Amino acid sequence: MKAKVYVTLKPSILDPQGKTITQALHTLGYGGIADVRQGKFFEFDIEADSPDEARATVSEVAEHVLANPVIEIFRVEVE
Amino acid sequence: MGKTKFAIIVFPGSNCDHDAHYAISEVLGQEAELVWHKDTDLRGADVVVLPGGFSYGDYLRSGAIARFSPVMRRVAEFANSGGPVLGICNGFQVLLEAGLLPGGMRRNQHLEFICEHVNLRVEHTDTPFTQNAFAGQVLRIPIAHGEGNYYAPPETIAELEANRRVVFRYTSPDGAVDDAWNVNGSTSAIAGICNESRNVVGLMPHPERACEHAVGSADGRLVLESVIAALDSVTKAG
Numbered sequence: 001m002k003a004k005v006y007v008t009l010k011p012s013i014l015d016p017q018g019k020t021i022t023q024a025l026h027t028l029g030y031g032g033i034a035d036v037r038q039g040k041f042f043e044f045d046i047e048a049d050s051p052d053e054a055r056a057t058v059s060e061v062a063e064h065v066l067a068n069p070v071i072e073i074f075r076v077e078v079e
Numbered sequence: 080m081g082k083t084k085f086a087i088i089v090f091p092g093s094n095c096d097h098d099a100h101y102a103i104s105e106v107l108g109q110e111a112e113l114v115w116h117k118d119t120d121l122r123g124a125d126v127v128v129l130p131g132g133f134s135y136g137d138y139l140r141s142g143a144i145a146r147f148s149p150v151m152r153r154v155a156e157f158a159n160s161g162g163p164v165l166g167i168c169n170g171f172q173v174l175l176e177a178g179l180l181p182g183g184m185r186r187n188q189h190l191e192f193i194c195e196h197v198n199l200r201v202e203h204t205d206t207p208f209t210q211n212a213f214a215g216q217v218l219r220i221p222i223a224h225g226e227g228n229y230y231a232p233p234e235t236i237a238e239l240e241a242n243r244r245v246v247f248r249y250t251s252p253d254g255a256v257d258d259a260w261n262v263n264g265s266t267s268a269i270a271g272i273c274n275e276s277r278n279v280v281g282l283m284p285h286p287e288r289a290c291e292h293a294v295g296s297a298d299g300r301l302v303l304e305s306v307i308a309a310l311d312s313v314t315k316a317g
Contacts, residue, residue: 009185013230014264016190065147068140068176070183071230 001046003058004077007067008039042066051078083307084110086124088154088170090145091116095131095167095285102287103128107303116148125310126163126207127154129170131223131285141184141226142172151177163207163306164279168224171271171281180274180281181239182231188264192225196295197262199270199284200250203243206273207309208280208302217254218298220284222262227283229265229272239272247271247282 009015018037025033042062048054055078062074085103089096096113103111112122121127134145145151151173158164158179166174174180187193199220201212212218231239239245247270251260261268263283271282289299 013185014188016186016188020190065143066139068143068183070175070181070232071185 001048001051001054002079003044003046003054005042005044005058005062005066006039006075006077007042007062007072008037008074009071010073013071040066054078082108082110083126083310084112084122084124085126085128086112086114086121087128087130088150089113089115089130090132090134090148090173092134092136093130093132093169095169095287098285099128099130099167099287102290102299103303106290107300107307109303109307114150116145116150119149119153121150121153121157124157124162126165126306127157128287129154129164129166129173130287131168131170134169134173137169137226140172140176141169142174142176145169145173146177155179158274158279161276161278163309165208165302165306166279166281167285167287168222168227168283171283172226174279174281179279180272181235182229182272184226185228185230185264186226187224187228187262192223193227193262194221194223195262196221196289197270197284198250198252198254198260199282199298200248200254200256202245202248205243206246206277206280207306209246209305210309211301211305215254216301217250217252218286218289218301219296220286220289220299221295222284224263224283227263227265229269229283231266236266236269239269240267242275244273244275244277245269245271246273246280247284 286299286302
């Protein structure tokens with residue numbers, strides 16, 4: 001089973017990388033892009049009896065390892 | 080008085096372990112031992128040091144993988160029973176990820192790896208690592224990091240400040256807090272903090288790299304001398 005996790009900084013956290021990318025895009029002429037936030041993307045190949053079980057395991061991994069709850073949030077997608 | 084015994088934890092990618100070993104054993108004449116991260120024996124150490132470097136290449140997040148190393152369970156036990164623990168740079172990051180200190184680290188605000196001497200103001204002297212300083216003393220200590228931008232949510236910051244747990248701050252040469260002197264953008268210019276029981280201290284700057292005038296500053300000696308003195312007085316009292 002395939003699962004995906006997206007880890008991003010909490011909205012309240014300043015993202016200097018995202019800001020830098022936004023400014024670079026403006027320089028390139030993409031004035032319509034107001035903001036960019038940079039995050040991390042993980043793909044899992046996981047054995048589970050059901051998508052729900054896969055989601056539960058991956059969420060646990062995301063919470064305890066992949067994301068730092070002080071500054072990050074995450075989203076899980078299971079195929 | 081006998082020598083103070085320091086255990087310096089080495090993770091794959093730690094690279095300031097030898098600097099710490101040199102400062103402790105050669106410069107300060109104490110006992111230092113390198114302890115591999117898979118080892119769960121702290122060899123009866125009096126002090127544990129988590130050194131700087133790039134443990135696990137800073138993969139995922141700085142310190143995020145090192146915190147799960149077998150030795151960290153022993154370090155946590157040592158810390159929870161009151162043993163002095165000093166986390167330097169990556170070591171501080173490991174302590175944060177391990178939850179032994181609150182908060183987290185972000186990328187430096189201007190996205191640069193900063194390698195320079197900074198002014199570090201000692202906020203409180205009632206920790207084993209600052210007891211030889213006076214409150215407000217400004218130390219000249221080098222930093223070398225790309226992810227030293229300390230963050231904690233407002234309620235955590237308030238708690239740290241209220242309980243005098245901010246131990247070091249980035250300041251001007253005469254100890255003034257100013258954005259201009261907050262090189263990495265850390266919340267409230269926080270460079271180092273301690274835990275509730277004040278025995279675990281983490282800081283981004285490198286005191287072990289400032290123990291001899293030949294390397295630009297000897298102000299860092301104070302941090303190590305403090306814990307040596309703190310343990311001396313405990314043993315004498317006991």
